[in-house]
Amino acid sequence: MRLELGHIYIKDIQFASESKIENGVLYVSEEAVKAVALEDEKIKSVSFDIAKPGESVRITPVKDVIEPRVKVEGRGGIFPGVIAKVDTVGSGKTYALKGMAVVTAGKIVGFQEGIIDMTGPGADYTPFSKTLNLVMVCEPVDDIKQHDYEKAVRFAGFRVATYLGELARNLTPDETKVYETCGIKEGIEKYPDLPRVAYVQMLQSQGLLHDTYVYGVDAKKIVPTILSPTEVMDGAIVSGNCVSACDKNPTYVHENNPVVEDMFAQHGKAFNFVAHIITNENVYLADKMRSSDWTAKLCRMLDLDGVIVSQEGFGNPDTDLIMNCKKIEAEGVKTVIITDEYAGRDGKSQSLADSDPAADAVVTGGNANQVIILPKLDKVIGTLDYVTKIAGASEETLHEDGSLEVELQVLTGATNETGFNRLSAR
Amino acid sequence: MANIKVVHYINQFFAQIGGEEKADYPVELRKGEVVGPGMALTQNFKGEAEIIATIICGDSYFNENIDKAKAEILDMVKEQAPDVFIAGPAFNAGRYGVACGTIAAAVQEELGIPSLTGMYVENPGADMFKNQVYMVATKNSAAGMRDAVKKMAPLALKLAKGEPIGASCQEGYMPNGVRVNFFEEERGSKRAVDMLIKKLADKPFTTEFPMPDFDRVEPNPAVKDLAHAKIALVTSGGIVPKGNPDHIESSSASHYGEYDITGVMDLTEDTYETAHGGYDPVYANEDADRVLPVDVLRDMEKEGIIGELHHLFYTTTGNGTAVASAKAFADEFSQKLKADGVDAVILTST
Amino acid sequence: MQDGYIVLTNNPLVFEKLHSTHELIYREVSYEDILKEARDMIHQGHQLLTHPLSGSVKPNETPYKSMLLSKSKGRMDQASVRLIEYALDACKKFHFRGDQFQSDVYEDFQMIDWTLLESGMTSADVWR
Numbered sequence: 001m002r003l004e005l006g007h008i009y010i011k012d013i014q015f016a017s018e019s020k021i022e023n024g025v026l027y028v029s030e031e032a033v034k035a036v037a038l039e040d041e042k043i044k045s046v047s048f049d050i051a052k053p054g055e056s057v058r059i060t061p062v063k064d065v066i067e068p069r070v071k072v073e074g075r076g077g078i079f080p081g082v083i084a085k086v087d088t089v090g091s092g093k094t095y096a097l098k099g100m101a102v103v104t105a106g107k108i109v110g111f112q113e114g115i116i117d118m119t120g121p122g123a124d125y126t127p128f129s130k131t132l133n134l135v136m137v138c139e140p141v142d143d144i145k146q147h148d149y150e151k152a153v154r155f156a157g158f159r160v161a162t163y164l165g166e167l168a169r170n171l172t173p174d175e176t177k178v179y180e181t182c183g184i185k186e187g188i189e190k191y192p193d194l195p196r197v198a199y200v201q202m203l204q205s206q207g208l209l210h211d212t213y214v215y216g217v218d219a220k221k222i223v224p225t226i227l228s229p230t231e232v233m234d235g236a237i238v239s240g241n242c243v244s245a246c247d248k249n250p251t252y253v254h255e256n257n258p259v260v261e262d263m264f265a266q267h268g269k270a271f272n273f274v275a276h277i278i279t280n281e282n283v284y285l286a287d288k289m290r291s292s293d294w295t296a297k298l299c300r301m302l303d304l305d306g307v308i309v310s311q312e313g314f315g316n317p318d319t320d321l322i323m324n325c326k327k328i329e330a331e332g333v334k335t336v337i338i339t340d341e342y343a344g345r346d347g348k349s350q351s352l353a354d355s356d357p358a359a360d361a362v363v364t365g366g367n368a369n370q371v372i373i374l375p376k377l378d379k380v381i382g383t384l385d386y387v388t389k390i391a392g393a394s395e396e397t398l399h400e401d402g403s404l405e406v407e408l409q410v411l412t413g414a415t416n417e418t419g420f421n422r423l424s425a426r
Numbered sequence: 427m428a429n430i431k432v433v434h435y436i437n438q439f440f441a442q443i444g445g446e447e448k449a450d451y452p453v454e455l456r457k458g459e460v461v462g463p464g465m466a467l468t469q470n471f472k473g474e475a476e477i478i479a480t481i482i483c484g485d486s487y488f489n490e491n492i493d494k495a496k497a498e499i500l501d502m503v504k505e506q507a508p509d510v511f512i513a514g515p516a517f518n519a520g521r522y523g524v525a526c527g528t529i530a531a532a533v534q535e536e537l538g539i540p541s542l543t544g545m546y547v548e549n550p551g552a553d554m555f556k557n558q559v560y561m562v563a564t565k566n567s568a569a570g571m572r573d574a575v576k577k578m579a580p581l582a583l584k585l586a587k588g589e590p591i592g593a594s595c596q597e598g599y600m601p602n603g604v605r606v607n608f609f610e611e612e613r614g615s616k617r618a619v620d621m622l623i624k625k626l627a628d629k630p631f632t633t634e635f636p637m638p639d640f641d642r643v644e645p646n647p648a649v650k651d652l653a654h655a656k657i658a659l660v661t662s663g664g665i666v667p668k669g670n671p672d673h674i675e676s677s678s679a680s681h682y683g684e685y686d687i688t689g690v691m692d693l694t695e696d697t698y699e700t701a702h703g704g705y706d707p708v709y710a711n712e713d714a715d716r717v718l719p720v721d722v723l724r725d726m727e728k729e730g731i732i733g734e735l736h737h738l739f740y741t742t743t744g745n746g747t748a749v750a751s752a753k754a755f756a757d758e759f760s761q762k763l764k765a766d767g768v769d770a771v772i773l774t775s776t
Numbered sequence: 777m778q779d780g781y782i783v784l785t786n787n788p789l790v791f792e793k794l795h796s797t798h799e800l801i802y803r804e805v806s807y808e809d810i811l812k813e814a815r816d817m818i819h820q821g822h823q824l825l826t827h828p829l830s831g832s833v834k835p836n837e838t839p840y841k842s843m844l845l846s847k848s849k850g851r852m853d854q855a856s857v858r859l860i861e862y863a864l865d866a867c868k869k870f871h872f873r874g875d876q877f878q879s880d881v882y883e884d885f886q887m888i889d890w891t892l893l894e895s896g897m898t899s900a901d902v903w904r
Contacts, residue, residue, distance in 0.1 A: 076757075110877065111881055190587060207891035207894065208889060208891035210832060243832040260614075283827055283830040283899075286825070286900075313832045315827070315829030316831070334625045347605040347606055349865070353633075353862040354859070361633050363617050415895055422609045422613050425635075426603060426605045426608070426634065
């Protein structure tokens with residue numbers, strides 16, 4: 001499969017009477033995006049705001065982060081099975097609005113988490129302090145059930161991102177990158193001497209606020225399967241996950257999956273990037289057995305020499321990670337795993353909730369329990385009411401000078417387990 | 427302008443007093459003197475710190491008179507009141523490494539003065555003390571002096587100033603069980619790809635998170651003839667004769683005990699207790715058979731289920747005891763058990 | 777094949793939803809204590825069927841935990857022992873804040889724990 005990804009650089013976002021992209025500036029009609037968000041009757045009201053890198057702004061509680069994209073050539077549309085109709089994506093031509101993101105925020109449950117600071121020490125840890133953010137805070141109708149609210153906010157974000165992506169349809173990209181993988185036989189013929197590798201991505205799939213969707217299918221209900229690595233670039237995987245802010249994968253991370261990008265960078269050079277295998281992280285232990293058996297089986301059937309396995313979330317997924325690693329290694333396939341750590345505030349506790357000697361090649365996104373002081377910022381988008389109640393926040397959280405003492409785990413994307421950041425630990 | 431004060435500890439060899447033949451050299455304080463490796467350290471302090479005194483001690487003297495030597499050195503360090511204490515580097519010299527680790531840990535713990543040492547990773551002192559004091563990883567011979575002091579001097583300055591200490595791979599100390607965050611040059615996915623390429627090519631790579639140490643021991647085949655077997659008891663649960671005659675430590679044990687239970691049918695509250703400091707001792711002290719089941723084995727002996735209970739048992743406290751120490755204990759008493767014709771051992775923990 | 781499961785929970789919502797239709801053990805105890813109860817059952821030969829650290833809400837943050845264990849007892853299951861010990865260990869890593877929320881937040885915690893359990897039951901019920 002071959003996908004051309006056109007980058008449209010967004011240098012600024014401004015509210016205006018008409019939505020358009022001109023000279024790298026995204027003009028947003030507030031009225032128009034509000035109408036798009038309010039298409040769902042479960043959303044009572046929505047407010048939009050703009051947060052730019054370096055501004056004294058804190059966004060919280062963050063639910064999802066999305067990069068607007070548009071499909072300009074080839075099959076299907078962005079977010080297949082969710083916004084676009086079901087059709088196989090990942091080929092043709094897609095444009096992405098680079099340097100910006102749509103951030104959805106809103107209190108779905110009382111203990112919700114997710115902070116993006118646009119400046120200060122927190123900004124060093126969350127990758128979304130570097131993007132121009134169009135933030136939408138959605139208020140639901142009264143007496144809504146949490147799962148309906150979660151779904152309404154999730155879809156509203158995708159609709160708004162799709163609306164913005166459409167604005168780029170007739171533009172000329174500033175830069176174009178080409179990603180291409182081959183069929184099994186073609187790959188063997190083309191790269192006879194290169195090792196065959198794949199990416200095994202574990203998707204959060206435990207229940208409400210812990211779900212991921214593949215072409216609209218709840219990932220709890222999938223058995224491990226194979227994607228072309230270009231499919232995620234068209235939004236084939238989206239997040240319905242808003243717990244564990246630091247190590248959940250927002251939709252933005254799925255669209256810009258760094259393992260996919262960095263494996264493509266070596267495709268045809270150091271190895272042949274054969275496939276993107278996806279699997280899940282269910283609660284039920286027999287499901288874990290089945291899924292890890294299957295990932296190992298797929299690795300074997302694809303005659304792989306090596307894989308990178310990435311994780312999502314805390315605790316339960318550690319078990320899936322270790323099972324996958326152990327079984328894939330047992331098939332003779334060399335494995336590198338990416339995780340993050342909960343080593344306690346003092347860094348002395350056992351980092352993972354499972355372990356095995358087969359996991360001898362580990363990349364870590366750092367210790368999520370590390371304490372950080374976030375200074376008071378001038379403006380809050382969303383609400384701080386719940387900050388003291390988010391994971392990793394403790395009763396001493398709010399200092400008298402307005403600063404917050406929290407653990408890294410409250411910062412959106414801080415210890416991402418697809419290797420999105422430079423943070424690590426030893 | 428040097429304002430950070432350093433006391434430096436070295437052995438007789440590095441003080442150029444002599445080799446093994448001078449290893450019984452007693453503790454000596456040289457005020458205002460910079461000796462041997464102290465010169466290289468001073469150079470690397472770049473004027474920020476000075477060695478105000480050097481303490482010299484022979485390796486045999488230290489290890490054979492450990493309590494006395496430790497007390498003498500602690501007194502000297504206390505009197506000098508440095509901002510930081512440096513021992514070694516010891517490279518691959520085993521007894522020197524143990525001395526450096528022991529004294530650096532003691533200075534830090536008992537005097538509250540930040541301390542560091544350096545040695546080769548396979549020096550027995552490394553495993554014993556790397557989690558207690560910052561320990562710079564050095565080469566295995568004194569040829570690595572230049573590299574060693576290059577890492578030790580800046581780390582000593584940071585410790586003296588109370589500055590935050592970075593991750594082990596940045597500062598050059600051995601991983602000490604404390605995970606420290608830092609920013610890498612490359613993002614995680616790129617690091618994973620690079621690691622995979624190395625692993626695919628069978629080239630060496632370094633994991634960022636070593637899995638906990640798994641030292642799995644394959645069990646021996648089952649004892650075929652239990653009725654004629656000599657069974658011994660070994661415990662890490664700290665069961666000792668009342669009063670703990672050999673002073674086995676309640677944690678981080680430095681030795682084990684060997685006790686005769688000839689004729690002992692039952693461990694009672696008046697005769698045995700536990701030295702272990704890592705669990706609630708009430709039930710073990712009430713009836714030590716709960717940890718070391720002498721009573722049950724005597725019954726089995728009587729009933730002919732086992733041949734006999736060995737008349738010696740071996741004991742230590744597992745609480746925080748270094749794996750290397752535990753291995754060393756077992757290496758030693760396993761030989762005794764074998765020599766005594768023991769067929770099988772029941773190992774109890776807590 | 778499996779012969780059904782027991783629900784072990786300290787979540788009143790799970791009790792309310794399941795007590796008349798399912799075999800259920802309900803204890804009004806802490807998160808850590810309900811894990812210990814599971815450990816004791818595992819020592820007696822029950823097998824853990826769901827992961828004790830299900831959900832990304834951290835121990836000591838949510839007070840609620842529900843698990844499925846096998847109804848039948850066999851030899852002690854080593855994998856279950858390992859999982860429950862790791863889970864008990866994990867409790868120590870997080871500052872205790874289970875008592876610091878407003879009452880409506882507890883309803884959210886109960887509901888999330890219930891949905892996590894429900895996803896496990898959906899899988900388990902395939903066997904019934």
